Amino acid sequence: MGLFKKKPAAPAVDLTHLDTTAKAAAEPNKEQPYVALGLKTEEYESIKSILGRRPSSSELAMYSVMWSEHCSYKSSKIYLRQFGEKVTPEMKKHLMVGMGENAGVVDIGEGWAVTFKVESHNHPSYIEPFQGAATGVGGIVRDILTMGARPIAVMDQLRFGAPTDPDTARVVHGVVDGISFYGNCLGLPNIGGETVFNKVYQGNPLVNALSVGALKHGDLKLAKASNPGDQVILFGARTGADGIGGVSVLASETFDADGPSRRPAVQVGDPFAEKVLIECCLELYAANVVAGIQDLGGAGISCATSELASNGGAGMRVELSKVLKRDESLTPEEILMSESQERMMAIVPKKDLKAFKAIVDKWEVEYSVLGEVINEDRLYITWHGEEIVNVPPRTVAHDGPVYERPVAYPAYQDHLNYMSVHVAADGQGLHRHNDNGSELAAQMWQIVTSPNQASKAYITDQYDHYVGGNTALAMPDDSGMVRVSEESGLGISIATDANGRFCQLDPYEGAKLALAEAYRNVAAGGAKPLAVTNCLNFGSPENPEVMWQFKQATAGLADGCLELGIPVTGGNVSFYNQTGDVAIHPTPVVGVLGVIDDVARRIPSGWQDEGHNIYLLGTTSDELDGSVWCEVIHGHLGGRPPKVDLAFEKQLAEAIAAASEQGLIASAHDLSEGGLAQAVVESSLRFGVGARIWISEICERDEVDRTSALFSESTGRILVSVGREDDVKFVGLCEARGIPVLRIGVTDSSAHLEIQDVATWPLADLRNGWSATLPELFAN
């Protein structure tokens, strides 16, 4: 050392304006901009009482961001607890890691486990759709990585404003390009998702991203720092001025005239850096040189240091000036808050430091040792040797404020529920053309070609669903399915769902409906539903009517999971999705994870061969309230959503699984938005196989009219095609299990879809109409 290189003298650092902990103690009455940082006076007072003095500006930055709604779940916590409480020992059987960690981990057998989670990136995606959506994908993938898993797939759940609104195209293009750009560069297959248009999302698009990863049981990692002496290392991208718009009020106090005056609010993503980081982390895990890795997302270093220490029941000493920066003018407060992407924090035992360095060097990933784990319940952060943070880590990471916000039954709710399809239109009821086949056909065409029901290929064809070579099902099938074990064919499947219109009518039932549909979609693919994740998108928690929706929806979801016997393993809450006083429809996105012993057994959603019988499982009621028929044909929303019978859903799923195990079914497609009409169109177009369908027997058996037979959205129904040779066995299986089964058609070689007494369409025409809608709206 020192023989060849003489280190140039470091430029003098001006620390005169630095708000140290000593200064905080010495100047107790200094005014602090806590209100501008989003803290309430009581919260500020509570920080003072934790510390026994006013916080330094760095501490204030940390608390303000970690106690924000986004990081602390302060308004939702009391409701989220029930996901951990409404569980039976049986439900926990497959659960290796439950709620509270970066992502839940589920045992899928053969020594394999999977971890999955869905998260929102709604607000950034409205401001800057491309980067907002891109970094949403990046963030959720890093969450999966922290559990020691290799990410194996992504999905996204999108809600946009009215398709014809001029601003919608801006958001659609940005979001889809962002997901495509970032996701495709990571080498993760995009296996499905949702795209829904509704004017309630005009100023508040929803961009939820889901990722799933696989690991061997022994490779499970928990992000925590518990062994004193272990090194705290920040690696990956350099820290820049991303996503720290909020903290600029602090920065503005210390900026001199030469410093930048404005900081961007939205993060910018670099998928290449993330891809390298993924491979680098997996190699670090494989070499067993890290005690834990935490990703840096919201709240950046503030979050990573405090959570790692709090999770490990230890403390940490960190020198913040060692952080590698993109911009040397960053203040310590900004560094603590920066949400620069593609960064990770590793806890590395000293003895493994050399091996750690060799691996990150191989991947040409930059790193710096910031400090070490200490045997004390304290997080100390210094800046050029001066102490700027001295806090109990738990108070930052986990013991934030918890609110029981006021809840009020919405003033509009009773009227909304009253205005059913039977009383709308001045008490006449919405008009039905039951006796007019050509009118029914026109309605069906209008529904199938409407933006929400039309083919989403325009969007999904921009995503790589092949990479990895393990994709067994992807859009447009009911669920996405990937192989986990190449030896046995063991795989997992995921479906997500949320019907905001149903949730607006009844958030409790609406959440259960979302759960029921995702569950049914997983079952229809041939997998056994195992666990649940969620992303709860709502308006402002400060609005008691929104809080009522949230209370109802979480109760519905928790009760539903208990009834189905599958646990919630984690989730995410996004509040404040509203413009002015107008909130979005409550949109609790529910993701169900299933397991399948061999993906070769998977069931597609479309008819595969001619001469197969088409069966409808389940029964149909007059349930058109909240339906696509109401929305598209009548522009109406009112009444009560369809009833959910989860006990029956479970029976139905078990019947499909049994039939699939015996190889009895060629295809299965769940009935949901758009009812039977939508399902038969999708099943015929999936592989271009025509069919003749009759609905008269549905009308007779279930005592419903033709409008309901075609468009009702009654739950617990699956459309199945069965080869003639398996007919008797299949019907016997359904009857033995008490599943209503009715033959409603037969596939043929006509290249037409005929619905008797309603319409006959050449499949080519149907495909053109169904496929043209989104390109006409958004291509160029």
Added chain:
Amino acid sequence: MTMKIGVVTFPGTLDDRDAQRAVRLAGATAVPLWHADSDLKKVDAVVLPGGFSYGDYLRCGAIAAQAPITQEIIKQAGQGLPVLGICNGFQVLVESHLLPGGLIRNENQHFICRDQKLRVENIDTPWTNEFELNQEITIPLKNGEGGYIATDETLKRLEGEGLVAFRYLEMNPNGSMNAIAGLRNERGNVVGLMPHPEHAVEAGFGPDTAAAMRSGVDGLKFFTSVLKAVVNA
């Protein structure tokens, strides 16, 4: 001893593990090759797989063309080593001047992922000898910058000398000149194409066919071809 086929990993490569699987399914041993090495580990052939090498922040494949491993591949390709460039690998071959022309942003400006029909127009290469001449195959295509361009003179030479190995059928997904999907060099040992044969090697995970969902394995013949070529060499 089984044949060894090298699969290169650059930082940002995505389909390396898929290419290794394809090699194994064809009956050869896959040998991982690292971008920063110059050692080809005595492999009998090399695959440059798809992805976004070094993030492709310059022209696609331009940085990878300068990598140590690529320099060695260029050298040995000159001595007849069979080299297959897929997607980003094709871009690397073009940037390395092992194949002529260039690849630009898709005509519709979007990334495209679809099952693509191709015609195999040249079977005198180690990567295509198992196909019939003019055989129509379907393999996945997924790229953002797959539009093939070349000067009139180059196009004329490619067509005149039969160096177009694959041509898009039914639709030209990215606006490639002459609907060119892939090329071979004069010697025939270097082949590059935008679509991904390694994603059509295993029933259940390939493109849909008339027979069954995801049952397409047309891509496997690229890898069995090279086995045959090397054994017969």
